[in-house]
Each structure stands twice: as structure tokens, then as C-alpha cells.
Amino acid sequence: MDYLKILKTNQLAGEIQISGAKNASLPLIAMTILAKNNVCIKNLPQVADINTLLKLLSNLGANIDKQAHHVSVDTTSLHETKATYDIVKTMRASILVLGPILARFGHCEVSLPGGCAIGQRPVDLHLKALEAMGANIQIKSGYIQATAPNGLHGCDIIFDKVTVTGTANIVMAAALADGVTNITNAAREPEVVQLCEILNASGIKIEGIGSAILSIQGTAGTLIDIDEFCIIPDRIEAGTYLCAGAITNSQLTLTHVEPKHLGAVLAKLEEMGSSFTLTEDTITIHPCKKIHSVKIITQEYPAFPTDMQAQFMALATQADGVSIIEERLFENRFMHVSELQRMGADISLNGHTATVSGKSQLSGTDVMATDLRASSALVLAGLVANGETDVHRIYHLDRGYDALEEKLGNVGADISRLKE
């Protein structure tokens, strides 16, 4: 297994090109199941989760032509409808094939994703919505067995909770359903917006895009033609590198980024003392001599994203004063805390709230990544910790960051990937 060796970095300088968004790529790859043509997807990030989903589609019979940052997916010869445990256990977002396969073939079997490090992460809302659309759902031997012998029909769906992949799954199922599906309490994340925009451009009439109320006019089973498209920039990757700039008191420019997707993140960094220069597709963060403490509550988009919580906790260890971080989406998304404490951070936990007292001088040591975003938080801490920080189990990091050590190394970080 690989690990990252990081030495204390004085300052970073230069440009980082942001890759396509992992969390936009996954539903958009699943969307190709709805297509009758070979779909070309550009600006794909080189991350493990994308390869896992492409492998799943290939196992189902799709033809995949994958280049570095783009892929052509042809699902016209797709003949299998079972997503097996061996794949789903490595990437829970495999659940995204359930809606499209069920809508297209009338039956689908997907291994229950099970929990993950950050929480239970049930899929009950996905299943309840599909049942409302006419599916019969059974759970047998750890598999979701879904059938819709008469096809899916449009209906009114109200999500009890905002669910990102749940919204994506139902939007895709509704695209081939018979009639109109109205979703209330839909996720508004940019990744869901792009899915809706591309389906809309492919002839699926969708109203309310970007709002919490979506109305989707289905084709009653007719597959669609999907033109080539480009994945939107990864706002969480971008936010992570902005935190790298802030924690090292550096000037960094991010290119190929969408500033309007980062409103809540930029606002919190400004509260902590950073300043920015923005253009249409770049963000430059300027050195901030002093980092101020902050209060953060994670919520659904457009509020502060849970996927930036760990990174801001690392940053908060360098802030003067007491920061309060409340995690409202996942029940176990503080596993980076114990590793940061081992580096010398002063963090106390009370339920879903972390209290971070800074400024702490962190010390490098061996630390273990526990989940994707926790991994990046440990890298950020390693940039300012005295001595050497070795981040182990970085297969977590490789799931969602494209060439992180190259990108940070190119702007002056002393970071290398080594073998255990």
C-alpha cells in the first residue's frame, strides 16, 4: 500500500488546475444507461471511484473506452441488471445505477451498500421513492431486488431528508417513467443541477432545476440521445486547495474552477481572515497573516458542505481562539479528530460538535486516513506540522482526489508518495 510523506512547508505559490467533479461524474456515468447512443464525457477526474463505476457498467455489458480524462460509454449492449457486492462494497455510490436500470429494464438487483466509515448512510429514501413510482422492492440476502413489470410511472415524491444521490437516482428513473414526477425537497447541489441540465438538453423536460422542487416529464421508456458534455469542476477539491493556501499563509491561484459553487466555503475562509481575487473560472487566495477562529455548521447546499468539514477542522487548529464545528449530516464524520489530536491539536468532542482551540503547533507523526475527506485534512495538517507526517491508507484519498501530491508538489509542498 502507498503512503504520503509530508514535510513542513513554509509557503506554497503558483497555480493548481482543478479537475472535474467526482460527485458529478458518478451520476452522469450512471445516466448513460438511459442513452441509445455512445455517450462522450469530458473533464473526467482520474480517481478510483470513477474507475469502479466504469468497471461496474462494463460488468453489466456496457462498452467503455476510457482515456485519461475522458470516456465514451456505450450501453446499447448492456444486458446484465445485477450490481454485485464485490463492486458495491468498494463504492456505495453504485446505488446510482438502480434508478436507471430499473427504469430501462423493469428489473434490477443491487447489493445493499451497507454503512461506511462516516455513518449508516441508508438508502431507504431512494427505495421509498421508487416504490411510489410503481416498483416492487424486496431486500433479500443483502440485495435490493427491484422490479417494475409495468414500467415506472410519474408521481409526487416528497423526500423526508435532502439526499444528493437519492435525488439523482429518482431524476434518472423519472426520465424514463410514464408521466410527470414532481420531487419536493430535492437536493440542489451543483452536481445534481448538472445532471438535470444534461437530461434537459437531451429532451427530458425538467422544470425547477437548481431549486428544491423538480418536475420531470418522462419518456415512458424511450431511450434518449445524449450529446458530448464536460464535467463541472470539483468544488470540494477546490475548497481543499483553498484550505491548503490558507493554512500555509500562501498565495495560490486555482484554475478551471467555478467560484459560484463555493459561496459558503469562500465566506467562511473570509471570516477566518483570507481574501480572494475571483474571475469567471479562477480563484486566487491571498496570504492571511492571522487565522481567526470560526463557527461552522454543515448543511445541504448552498450552505456549508459536510465534505469540507474535516479540512476546515485542520485549518481551525491554526486559528487563534476557539472554533466550533457542528456536523449535521453524518453521524460519524469526526474520525479525523483522533488523528489530528495525535499531531497535537486541541480538539474536544461533544456529540456532533467539535470544539477546536488554537493555535496549536502540530507535530508530524504517522497518521491513518479513515475516509476520503479525513485523508485530505491530515495532508493539510502535515503541511504545517513540525517534522515529517506520514499519512497511511491513502487509498481513501485516491477515491476522490486526482493527482493530489503532484498538484501540491507543483506549488512547493514537500510531499511524496512512497510504498509501505
Ligand code: EPZ
Ligand atoms: C453525497 O452522498 C456525496 N456523495 C457525499 O460525498 C456527500 O457527503 C453527501 O452527498 C452530502 O452532501 C456523492 O455524491 C457520490 P445523502 P449521499 O444521501 O448522496 C441520509 C464525498 O466525500 N439519508 O445526501 O450518499 C444520510 O444518512 C462524499 O465525496 C437517509 O437517511 O448523501 C445522510 O445523513 C462523502 N436515507 C443524509 O441523508 C437515504 O435514503 C444526506 O445523505 C439517503 C440519505
